[in-house]
Structure formats: C-alpha cells, structure tokens
Amino acid sequence: MSNIKVADDIYVDDAVTFDSLNLDPRISQAIKQLGFKNPTLIQSKAIPLAVEDKSDIIAKASTGSGKTAAYLLPILHSILQEYGSSSSTHEIKAVIFVPTRELSNQVNEFAKLLLKFCGNLINVLNLSNNYNNQVLKTFLDAKPEILITTPNKFLKLIEGQEDSDPLLNISDLQESLRFITLDEVDLILSYGYQEDLNKIVELLNLSKLNVQTFLMSATLTDDITVTLKETFCKNPKILKLNDEQVVKNKDKLIQYYIKTSEFDKFLLIFIILKLNLIKGKILLFVNNIERGYRLKLFLEQFGVKSCILNSELPINSRLHIIDQYNKNYYNLLIATDDVSSLEADNEGPGEIEVNQNGEPKTEEHESKKENDISEKQITKNNTKSNTNKSKSDKEFGVSRGVDFKNVACVLNFDLPTTSKNYIHRIGRTARANKSGIALSFVVNSKDWGSHRQSSLLTAKKDEKIFARILNKQQKLGLELLPYKFNKNHLDSFRYRVEDAFRSVTGTAIREARIKELKQEILTSDKLKRHFEENPQDLQILRHDKDLHATRTQSHLKSIPNYLLPEGMKADTTNPTFVPFNKVQKNRKRHGKKMKKRRGKDPLKTFKSR
C-alpha cells in the first residue's frame, strides 16, 4: 500500500464503492493500492456524471474533499477506454490548468500513482518543470496525453514567443483535445490568468470543440460560476458540497484567536514555541517574504529552528521543502502567503480588494492623503520587502491546494486579508481524519503602527477582516474561541524578546535572504543531477539551517528557571523532575550524529560536472 494520505471520513461516501463506479480495472487496482476504500462524496457524485453522462462538471467542495481524483479518474478512465490495451499513436487529450507550480507538481504525482498499472499508455507532462525549449519540444512531440500547466505557460506554447515558434500546433490540439480542467479555478482567475484563459479559449476556438470541462474549487462565488459556465461549459452539472461538510468537521478543527499588538505577536510566538504550548507540526503563515526572514532570524536566537517557504526560492527547493515537511523533518514551516496575489472577498457590500503591498484597498484608503508619518514609514518598509517581487515566482501558492500532511496547527502569525483565504489556510490542518487547531493573531486597530519595526500594512485592517471571518464561520455554525493564557507571563519575557527583536535588523534580514537564496539556488541547480543519481543524499540536505545573520546571543537559547511559569519550573527537591529544557542533553547526542553525517553532506563533497 502507498503511504499517501487518505481523505477524512466525513468526506467519504460509504454508500458507494469504487467497484460500483465501473472504472477501468487498471485504475481500480491503483486506487486499491492507494488504500482508498470508498469514493469521497464529490467523487461519487462527479464520476458517474462525467463518465456516463459525459457532463461538464462545476464542483465546489471543501478543501481536502478529494477534488483531484474527482476529475482525474474520469479523464484517465475515458482515455483508457478509448485506447483499450494499446495505442499506436499518442495524442494530447487533456489539459489541466492549475494556478501554481506546487499544485502542478502535486497533481502530476497523484496522476502518476493512478497510472501505475497502465504502463506507458498514458503519459503526463508537468509543464511547471523548467525545461529548455529543445527538451520541451522533444517531450511535446511525443504527445503526452495529459498536460499539467498554468494558463500562461500553455498560452506561450500555442502562441509561440519572440524567439521561438509555437511548440504546440493548434489544429492538432483542436483535433485531439477531449478534456480541460481548471483546478482551484477561482485562484487561477485571481492570479491574473483570466486574460490568458480568454486568449486560449479564442485560439482553440473552444466553443466549437467537443471538449468536456471540469471546473473545481473549494470557494467558488456565483459570479465566477456564471462567467466560467458561459466560457467553458455546455450544460454543466453544478455540484456544491461544501458547507455541511465543514460543519461536520467542526469537532476535528478547533479555531482560536488572540487579540494582540503587533510587537506582542513576537512575544507570543516566542512563548508558544519555547514553552511548547502547541504539540506537533506547525504551519505558520506570514504576509510577506521579509516577515518570514524576520521571524526566522528572531526565533533562531532562541534556538528555535524553522524552515522558510516563499516565492523567491527556486521551484526545486520549494517542492523539496514541502516533501520534507510532509515527511516530518521540520516542526515549524514559515510560509509566505503573498497577499498581493490574493483575491478579494466577494461578500457583497464592504467588499475589499488588496493592492500590490497587500494593503486592503477601500475608497476611504484610496482617497485618503497618507500624511501620517508612521504609516508612511511602515508603507516604505513593507514596500521594500516587495521590491524583489519581480524576481519571485508569480506561480507560487501554498495556502491553496497543497496537501500538507500532519499539520497539527495552522498559525496565522499575520492574519490573511480575506475571509476566503482564511478558510483555505485553515484547510491545511485537520485533514485526513486528523484533528488540528488554527490559531490567528489579530492586531487591535488601536495598536496598529505603534511599533514601526514589527508593523505590517495588512494588519491595519485585521479587526475588520476578523469580523468577516467570524461572521462566515458563524454562518457555518462554527466559532473562534479566545486562546486562553496567562497574560502576566508575557511581561516576564518581554525584555529578552525585545533584545532579540532588536538584533534582527533590516541588514540582517537582507543578508539572510540573499544567503538562503544562494544556498537554495546551489541546491536547486548544481545538485539537481547529483540528487537524481543519488536520491538518498536528499535526506541529508535540510532547509532549516540557521542563517546566523544576527549576532549570536547564546544566553537566549535557554530560559532560566526563574522566568518559567509555575508548573514548568524545575523542582530541585524532586530528583525525578524533568526540566523544561531537557533537550540540551539530546541535542549533544544529536550533534554527534550530525557531525558524523556531515562528512556525507553532498554540498561539501559535490564536484560540479
């Protein structure tokens, strides 16, 4: 059996078996091997409609409800039915559009698992891999049955570019294409791919083709549905399976919040991590890349290891980080959920949009003269953090679609800028029958801007967004609880936290960012070939190494006994008491182990070819 995670019980449709769906036996065999016993609700509804009625499908179903298989299974089954046991000629039959490279990779991996027993009958090409034109041409000439791509990449292939002719021939495609999927369709649109999609539809002359479409998302507004329906579908079946499912899941996911000032977020995260208040793996979201490094460097001073994931890192590193996180190599992943690319909430009146800096746009904001000095400075800081945006990957996204495994807690260090994105972020935990918590820091409006270095533009609207989040969750019968802790403990740690925070200067952050980038580029490009040949070496390559961009203050790494809250203090009268910072001993042993391993570090022994 594969070690792939299975969907949460609440999504599974016990009344239907995979056998009753009469899928091709080669696929049924693969499904068995994945350990999937019954289809999920969205699968049991969508598959017969797609396979037997050949209907177009528009599906709105919760995160983690198995939407990927709901469109992949009918597509694979139909191609296999057409090919039978052999196919003399390969043809491009399906294009799966995704918003991000992370998702592209995930769909690719999943499709390959489903095709395990099909030999080379159906080939899949993941276009998020950076192939050069010659290699790409060779791959495309082999006519892989399924292309997984962002709309922009696909458009380049059919339109050609300044320096190259189109790599895909439109009339061939018009002849062969049978399926189009838009996965996480609303995100595809909010990533600015609408224009690309329009051009693709026009170039392919889609309305004249006999193509079956699948439009999938967890959050799909009626407006989007109407627009897409007209452009892509012919009499689609619309399946909406969200909200009741979320409600059923309410015992598994507990949502907390803490109202705080901006600086106290750093104090809180220090306490939560250093006092081990959350058990298990944490996926922490910040709203821009600079924040991620600031937090990493801040935590590093207390000996708290973390790993960074953002759009600036090369795609190979990003995929490797997600893979290692899923294999439990890291306890804390700091992911940048770049709010400038996030969509606005479509909640009717009071709807908000976000601008380049992640600042929610409102009429009031647009017209207001920004004459508040502190606000100007914060704007400058926040803008600076985005100046490298051109170098970052537009096709990056982790709050949507990515199947992070075993996340015990989603921690919104920075609150998202829309309630919709909140739903997507918290959907990364309490998956696959596991329970989880979501904890969100909400900045009090009155405190916003009072501490310039820790301030973030998007936090100015935290209370407004939070009200919307509460409202949306309440409609689903869910609640957000205040996270209870003793506020007096904050003050005893304030001095150390301020000290550590001061060391994380703008220069330190810039240096850390460059250092990590260089490290990751080296990892990504030069070592790619080495790792292809020696996959076992990948295990040694960790992404949570200290960046050491700040002055080291070793006294900060452990908490003196007198600062610990009652109950965590070492009981010197009791010889069996295990003190809070017992890890020191293990760390030594661990250190030895690492020393031994270091000899094998491919970064140190690798010779470029």
Ligand SMILES: Nc1ncnc2c1ncn2[C@@H]1O[C@H](COP(=O)(O)OP(=O)(O)OP(=O)(O)O)[C@@H](O)[C@H]1O
């Ligand atoms: N029938 C099934 N039985 C058990 N597990 C399943 C089944 N179908 C899919 N899964 C598993 O459920 C998990 C979630 O599936 P998937 O990623 O397709 O969900 P999703 O609806 O696309 O979620 P998101 O919107 O978060 O991307 C995956 O780990 C997948 O392997």
